[in-house]
Amino acid sequence: MEYKSQNVVCQNCKGNFTIEPDDFGFYEKIKVPPPTFCPECRLQRRMVWRNDWHLFKKKDARTGEEIFSFLPEESPVKIYDRDYWISDAW
Known part of the structure:
Protein backbone atom coordinates (compact mmCIF):
# COMPACT_ATOMS: atom_id res chain seq x y z
CA MET A 1 0.00 0.00 0.00
CA GLU A 2 1.29 3.50 -0.85
CA TYR A 3 1.29 5.92 2.09
CA LYS A 4 1.73 9.69 2.17
CA SER A 5 3.14 11.89 4.93
CA GLN A 6 0.44 12.90 7.37
CA ASN A 7 0.42 15.92 9.67
CA VAL A 8 -1.16 15.07 13.02
CA VAL A 9 -2.09 17.19 16.05
CA CYS A 10 -0.73 15.82 19.33
CA GLN A 11 -3.49 14.88 21.79
CA ASN A 12 -1.36 16.10 24.69
CA CYS A 13 0.38 19.37 23.72
CA LYS A 14 -1.74 20.16 20.64
CA GLY A 15 1.45 20.66 18.59
CA ASN A 16 1.80 19.39 15.02
CA PHE A 17 4.01 16.47 14.08
CA THR A 18 4.48 14.47 10.89
CA ILE A 19 4.13 10.74 10.39
CA GLU A 20 6.27 9.66 7.42
CA PRO A 21 5.25 7.01 4.84
CA ASP A 22 7.87 4.52 6.09
CA ASP A 23 6.45 4.86 9.60
CA PHE A 24 3.00 3.77 8.45
CA GLY A 25 4.48 0.62 6.91
CA PHE A 26 6.27 -0.14 10.17
CA TYR A 27 3.12 0.36 12.26
CA GLU A 28 1.20 -1.95 9.94
CA LYS A 29 3.96 -4.56 10.15
CA ILE A 30 3.91 -4.66 13.96
CA LYS A 31 0.12 -4.26 14.03
CA VAL A 32 -0.14 -1.06 16.09
CA PRO A 33 -2.07 2.12 15.31
CA PRO A 34 -0.20 5.30 14.35
CA PRO A 35 0.78 7.51 17.30
CA THR A 36 -1.51 10.24 18.57
CA PHE A 37 1.17 11.88 20.77
CA CYS A 38 4.16 13.76 19.31
CA PRO A 39 7.66 12.28 19.81
CA GLU A 40 8.45 14.71 22.66
CA CYS A 41 5.27 13.84 24.58
CA ARG A 42 5.87 10.10 24.02
CA LEU A 43 9.37 10.53 25.46
CA GLN A 44 7.96 12.34 28.49
CA ARG A 45 5.53 9.47 29.09
CA ARG A 46 8.37 6.93 28.93
CA MET A 47 10.64 8.94 31.20
CA VAL A 48 8.00 9.12 33.94
CA TRP A 49 8.72 5.46 34.70
CA ARG A 50 12.50 5.80 34.63
CA ASN A 51 14.25 5.13 37.93
CA ASP A 52 16.88 7.77 38.64
CA TRP A 53 16.49 7.81 42.41
CA HIS A 54 17.26 4.32 43.67
CA LEU A 55 20.42 2.37 42.96
Missing part, protein backbone atom coordinates in the same frame (compact mmCIF):
# COMPACT_ATOMS: atom_id res chain seq x y z
CA PHE A 56 20.84 -1.36 43.43
CA LYS A 57 23.84 -3.66 43.57
CA LYS A 58 23.75 -6.05 40.64
CA LYS A 59 26.32 -8.44 39.18
CA ASP A 60 28.10 -7.56 35.96
CA ALA A 61 27.03 -10.15 33.35
CA ARG A 62 30.59 -10.53 32.07
CA THR A 63 32.76 -10.50 35.21
CA GLY A 64 30.30 -11.28 38.00
CA GLU A 65 31.60 -8.24 39.89
CA GLU A 66 29.04 -6.23 41.85
CA ILE A 67 28.29 -2.83 40.33
CA PHE A 68 25.61 -0.21 40.90
CA SER A 69 22.59 -0.22 38.62
CA PHE A 70 19.17 1.38 38.45
CA LEU A 71 17.81 -2.15 37.85
CA PRO A 72 17.05 -4.36 40.87
CA GLU A 73 18.82 -7.70 41.34
CA GLU A 74 15.69 -9.66 40.37
CA SER A 75 15.54 -7.95 36.96
CA PRO A 76 16.37 -10.41 34.13
CA VAL A 77 18.17 -7.67 32.16
CA LYS A 78 21.93 -8.23 31.82
CA ILE A 79 24.13 -5.29 32.75
CA TYR A 80 27.79 -4.58 32.03
CA ASP A 81 30.26 -2.11 33.49
CA ARG A 82 30.55 1.17 31.64
CA ASP A 83 34.04 0.61 30.21
CA TYR A 84 33.07 -2.73 28.68
CA TRP A 85 29.75 -1.34 27.41
CA ILE A 86 31.39 1.46 25.43
CA SER A 87 34.31 -0.69 24.22
CA ASP A 88 34.56 -2.77 21.05
CA ALA A 89 35.20 -5.94 23.06
CA TRP A 90 31.74 -7.35 22.37
Whole structure:
Protein backbone atom coordinates (compact mmCIF):
# COMPACT_ATOMS: atom_id res chain seq x y z
CA MET A 1 0.00 0.00 0.00
CA GLU A 2 1.29 3.50 -0.85
CA TYR A 3 1.29 5.92 2.09
CA LYS A 4 1.73 9.69 2.17
CA SER A 5 3.14 11.89 4.93
CA GLN A 6 0.44 12.90 7.37
CA ASN A 7 0.42 15.92 9.67
CA VAL A 8 -1.16 15.07 13.02
CA VAL A 9 -2.09 17.19 16.05
CA CYS A 10 -0.73 15.82 19.33
CA GLN A 11 -3.49 14.88 21.79
CA ASN A 12 -1.36 16.10 24.69
CA CYS A 13 0.38 19.37 23.72
CA LYS A 14 -1.74 20.16 20.64
CA GLY A 15 1.45 20.66 18.59
CA ASN A 16 1.80 19.39 15.02
CA PHE A 17 4.01 16.47 14.08
CA THR A 18 4.48 14.47 10.89
CA ILE A 19 4.13 10.74 10.39
CA GLU A 20 6.27 9.66 7.42
CA PRO A 21 5.25 7.01 4.84
CA ASP A 22 7.87 4.52 6.09
CA ASP A 23 6.45 4.86 9.60
CA PHE A 24 3.00 3.77 8.45
CA GLY A 25 4.48 0.62 6.91
CA PHE A 26 6.27 -0.14 10.17
CA TYR A 27 3.12 0.36 12.26
CA GLU A 28 1.20 -1.95 9.94
CA LYS A 29 3.96 -4.56 10.15
CA ILE A 30 3.91 -4.66 13.96
CA LYS A 31 0.12 -4.26 14.03
CA VAL A 32 -0.14 -1.06 16.09
CA PRO A 33 -2.07 2.12 15.31
CA PRO A 34 -0.20 5.30 14.35
CA PRO A 35 0.78 7.51 17.30
CA THR A 36 -1.51 10.24 18.57
CA PHE A 37 1.17 11.88 20.77
CA CYS A 38 4.16 13.76 19.31
CA PRO A 39 7.66 12.28 19.81
CA GLU A 40 8.45 14.71 22.66
CA CYS A 41 5.27 13.84 24.58
CA ARG A 42 5.87 10.10 24.02
CA LEU A 43 9.37 10.53 25.46
CA GLN A 44 7.96 12.34 28.49
CA ARG A 45 5.53 9.47 29.09
CA ARG A 46 8.37 6.93 28.93
CA MET A 47 10.64 8.94 31.20
CA VAL A 48 8.00 9.12 33.94
CA TRP A 49 8.72 5.46 34.70
CA ARG A 50 12.50 5.80 34.63
CA ASN A 51 14.25 5.13 37.93
CA ASP A 52 16.88 7.77 38.64
CA TRP A 53 16.49 7.81 42.41
CA HIS A 54 17.26 4.32 43.67
CA LEU A 55 20.42 2.37 42.96
CA PHE A 56 20.84 -1.36 43.43
CA LYS A 57 23.84 -3.66 43.57
CA LYS A 58 23.75 -6.05 40.64
CA LYS A 59 26.32 -8.44 39.18
CA ASP A 60 28.10 -7.56 35.96
CA ALA A 61 27.03 -10.15 33.35
CA ARG A 62 30.59 -10.53 32.07
CA THR A 63 32.76 -10.50 35.21
CA GLY A 64 30.30 -11.28 38.00
CA GLU A 65 31.60 -8.24 39.89
CA GLU A 66 29.04 -6.23 41.85
CA ILE A 67 28.29 -2.83 40.33
CA PHE A 68 25.61 -0.21 40.90
CA SER A 69 22.59 -0.22 38.62
CA PHE A 70 19.17 1.38 38.45
CA LEU A 71 17.81 -2.15 37.85
CA PRO A 72 17.05 -4.36 40.87
CA GLU A 73 18.82 -7.70 41.34
CA GLU A 74 15.69 -9.66 40.37
CA SER A 75 15.54 -7.95 36.96
CA PRO A 76 16.37 -10.41 34.13
CA VAL A 77 18.17 -7.67 32.16
CA LYS A 78 21.93 -8.23 31.82
CA ILE A 79 24.13 -5.29 32.75
CA TYR A 80 27.79 -4.58 32.03
CA ASP A 81 30.26 -2.11 33.49
CA ARG A 82 30.55 1.17 31.64
CA ASP A 83 34.04 0.61 30.21
CA TYR A 84 33.07 -2.73 28.68
CA TRP A 85 29.75 -1.34 27.41
CA ILE A 86 31.39 1.46 25.43
CA SER A 87 34.31 -0.69 24.22
CA ASP A 88 34.56 -2.77 21.05
CA ALA A 89 35.20 -5.94 23.06
CA TRP A 90 31.74 -7.35 22.37
